[in-house]
Amino acid sequence: MLAQAKTKKxxxxxxxxxxxxxxxxxxxxxIQRLQSNRWIL
Known part of the structure; x- marks a missing residue:
């Protein structure tokens, strides 16, 4: 993606x-980690 950029903008x-x-x-x-921790507790 970056290699295809022609101008600085x-x-x-x-x-x-x-x-x-x-x-x-x-x-x-x-967020997924917090939710999984909540299920364990």
Whole structure:
């Protein structure tokens, strides 16, 4: 994805998308972990 970006603006936008997706995945993983811990307790 990043390699296809031609301008600095495109590069920045794609980088922001990637980091935002990474943060969402991290949050979702933390929520799943909390829910599973709650079931155990």
């Amino acid at each position: 495109e590069y920045k936008n794609s980088w922001l998308k990637c980091s935002a997706q990474w943060i969402l995945n991290l949050k979702a993983r933390n």
